[in-house]
Amino acid sequence: MSAPPAPSKSCYNSHCTELRPDRPRKGWRLRTGEFAELCDRCASLYEEGRFCETFHSKASGWRDCESCGKTASPAWPASLFFHASSPDRLKDHPVKLNQLAGSGPVPWRQAPSLFNSCIPRPELHPRSPYEVDGSINTDRLLPRERYAPLDFSERLMNGSVKQGPIEKYENGHAALRTEEHQSCFMNNPQHSVSLKEEPSTPQFGLATSYALTNETNGHLGVAGPQFRPAPPPTLAKHFYGNMLHEINSPVENQIRNGRPRGDVRGKNQLLPRYWPRITDQELQQISGDSNSVITPLFEKMLSASDAGKVGRLVLPKKCAEAYFPPISQPEGLPLKVQDAKGSEWTFQFRFWPNNNSRMYVLEGVTPCIQSMQLQAGDIVTFSRLEPEGKLIMGFRKASAALPSDQENEAGKTVNGVPGQVGEAADPSSWSKVDKSGYVAKDAPGAKISLSRKRKNSTLGLKNKRLRIDSEDLIELKLTWEEAQGLLRPPPDHAPSIVVIEGFEFEEYEDAPVLGKPTIFATDNGGEKIQWVQCEDCLKWRKVPVDSPLPSKWTCAENKWDPERSSCSAAQELTSEELEDLLRSSNSAASKKLKAPKEETAEALEGLDTLANLAILGEEGDGTQTSSSQATTKHPRHRPGCSCIVCIQPPSGKGPKHKQTCTCNVCLTVKRRFKTLMMRREKRQSEKEAEGSGKKQQDQVMPMPDKSLEEDLSQSNSSPSLRKVTGHEGSDEDLNKMKTSDSPFRGQIDLNIQPEREDEMSPGSDSGSGTLIKPLDDATEGYLVQGFPPSDENRNPSGDNATGSGHQEAKVPPPSANG
DNA sequence: TACCCGCATGGTT
DNA sequence: TAACCATGCGGGT
Secondary structure, rough: OOOOOOOOOOOOOOOOOOOOOOOOEEEEEEEOOOOEEOOOOHOOOOOOOOOOOOOOOOOOOOOOOOOOOOOOOOOOOOOOOOOOOHHHHHHOOOOOHHHHHHOOOOOOOHHHHOOOOOOOHHOOOOOEEOOOOHHHHOOOOHHHHOOOOOHHHHHHHHOEEOOOOHHHHHOOOOOOOOOOOOOOOOOOOHHHOOOOOOOOOOOOOOOHHHOOOOOOOOOOOOOOOOOOOOOOOOOOOOHHOOOOHOOOOOOHHHHOOOOOOOOOOOHHHHHHHOOOOHHHHHHHHHHHOOEEEEEEEEEEEHEEEEEEEEOOOEEEEEHHHOOOOOOOOOOOOOEEEEOOOOHHHEEEEEEEEEEEEEEEEEOOHHHHHHHOOOOOOOOEEEEEOOOOEEEEEEEEOHHHHOOOOOOOOOOOOOOOOOOOOOOOHHHHHHHHOOOOOOOOOOOOOOOOHHHHHHHHHHOOOOOOOOOHHHHHHHHOOOOOHHHHHEEOOOOOOOOOOEEEEEEEEEEEOOEEOOOOOOEEEOOOOOEEEEEEEEEEEEOOOEOOOOOOOOOOOOHHHOOOOOOOOOOOOOOOOHHHHHHHHHHHHHHHHHHOOOOOOHHHHHHHHHOOOHHOOOOOOOOOOOOOOOOOOOOOOOOOOOOOOOOHHOOOOOOOOOOOOOOOOOOOHHHHHHHHHHHHHHHHHHHHHHHOOOOHHHHHHHHHHHOOOOOOHHHHHHHHHOOHHHHHHHHHHHHHHHHHHOOOHHHHHOOOOOOHHHHHHHHHHHHHHHHOOOOOOOOHHHHHHHHHHHHOOOOOOOOOOOOOOOHHHHHHHHOOOOOOOO
16 A cells, blocks of 8 residues: 655655645655655645554555554545444454453554544544554563553653544544545535534433534544543644644534534643543453443542532543533533443533533532542543443542553552552452552551541542642552652662651662562572562562662563563462561561650650641551541642641541651651751851851750740740640640750751752741741641641641641731741 | 532632 | 633522
8 A cells, every 4th residue: 555656746645636846845754765755735744643654564655554544645534433333333343442452562552454444534533542553563562561551651752652643532433434435524624524512412322323413522432432542642742733733623623522612722632631541451340241342431530529528520621522422501411320330320411611611520429439439539430331332430549540641650559559440449459459568558557548548538628629649649658668668779879877756767869769669588598689579460579689670570570580580480489488578578667667665755745736736547556647638738739748738638637646646747747846956956056157146146046955935936936826835735845855856966857858948947037037937837836836737727838837827726927927 | 507509719730 | 821620619498
């Protein structure tokens, strides 16, 4: 199908009758090394990616490509839609999705044969956007990549996977183009489907109905049951540009949206966060043994509102318009959705007018969400079961969720075990997450499972926005202990141990390596080794102690032991040995962060207030709790932020903490307090050394041996605060706290942002008398008042954490700040 | 008073 | 900067 070179004056595209201009535009590189010379139109189209980009070893240039579905002819068929997906037709293409995905190297690939040599319109192209020429690339992707749709973007970037046209899946018109060919859309724009707005469909049905009834707003999503949805390739600018080009045409707008709305622009592709990341395994789980085919549509991480009592699940607009039946009235229509267990739910799919736009919601989802035991941060997935056309709602629990690209491309889960649809509800399945043994769920502070702990999570209406990015999820899921375990010193760097409040932290001079958690041990020969667990088979393999390992490690990467470089190889460890190993590992890890009891007790003696403040779930034994409680984040906070605001739930939520509690909140409060003091001392020392303005500084910067309460009250609180302080926590207590700092002076607060050191240092603004910057304010207030920052305290910008909080705590706002 | 409903607001992308 | 969307909020029941 390769196109022979055109006559010199003709466009290289043999399908094109245009003459190329005197100054032809360049197309693809020819075998000769030169470039195809194209007419303007074809060049434009080429640049827009309309033509096959896949390298076909046996063909050159421009052609109708069965493999990628692109065409030599810059035209589109009039009918892009899935003709009544009759079972017969489906039989002709028995491409059960999981089979398909399992048989090819690319998860989203569809069977090329499905598309014949039709000329798909790129935007409505039924093909997956990620394509690899099967003729040459079938082995380019490792099998396991099939289960890592996340990697697509990366692969795209790497160029190992080509991105096909977008939108089509959004449109659901992932049509099987079987009949019509060569109808040139460009030549016959009127071929486009009807533009009229389709009345609401009473019941969500098979896509074809939409297609055939021309509701083209993408509500044809049911079509193309054989295919997994095409994650919108926003990463591929080339195609994106292409898409934009098309979308910007009025016709396209209508085709895509099914309603003559002019606001459809280039953002019609789903945001990456909504790309379905459902794995084949999950699909298999949903489809079971039936012959049904699952078409993943999109997924969404539940917000607090979604998971709250309101029972409204906000649907991403694009997703709603692409995959759900069109609705013209705000009342919408009832939508039957089947969950992974097979239960059928009926939601009201509707929208609210919003800023000249629409806000789509599913109403009445509470029972379903509760049934799935979903919480904010968990992910619901929407798929379509074909040929029934049934909507399927799956889910992934947050702790097992594949982070979305936009959220975290670093890894899949804490330990790389992806959640399974429908699995999370089964507590037994949760142990899977812990199979690595690294994150033992019964280890102190290792309760990464959000689900059970979050049953009482405070996701009510009063909560401010809860955004849980994947990074945040990790933050929530990981205890410090776990995080420490994940961090490895950079090569050739030995970590130094920082002791903070009796807790040892490894500190790295260079950026630490986020690596696979391993278990270090000594083999029989006394040689230090480490054990690492294969992500795929979960077997433990022995590797050299100094081997940096990726966070996702499989047996195949066991280059040190070829005999065990395959998952089929037996595990070297006996189950007993493994058990011992894991036990010792966990206990060692636990010890690492476990404070010496006496010391902690002493340090905490004055922390009644702290104990009373804390709001995270109290562990009966006072051991470390996870931060899995939903927290209200500063909108400006970034993933990884561990400030007190971000790691604790809103005020008044959850039981109070014990004095000896070592949860993250308490630890952070203590640590920040300590840091504050250290900084003050340091600053003071420096100033003393400078020997200038000492007297004045003494007023501003209390001497280290002054009482803390004096510090605090002097820093930014009114005298009344002092009274409160005296009541809630004695001076003596506070002094004790401070005294407990002494062994750690000069240590580093892991959360300090060096660039903000000055800003946050109490003495940095001595001139104004505003001594303490927000975070410290919050910390101090927290410590002194015995109140957790309330919602109101949580200044989104984090720049006045004490203000209203103090007021709420019956303490006048800090005069120094205001 | 609690809940529902619908819209408005404003932060985020 | 506009669109999106999470959530707040007021009115109604």
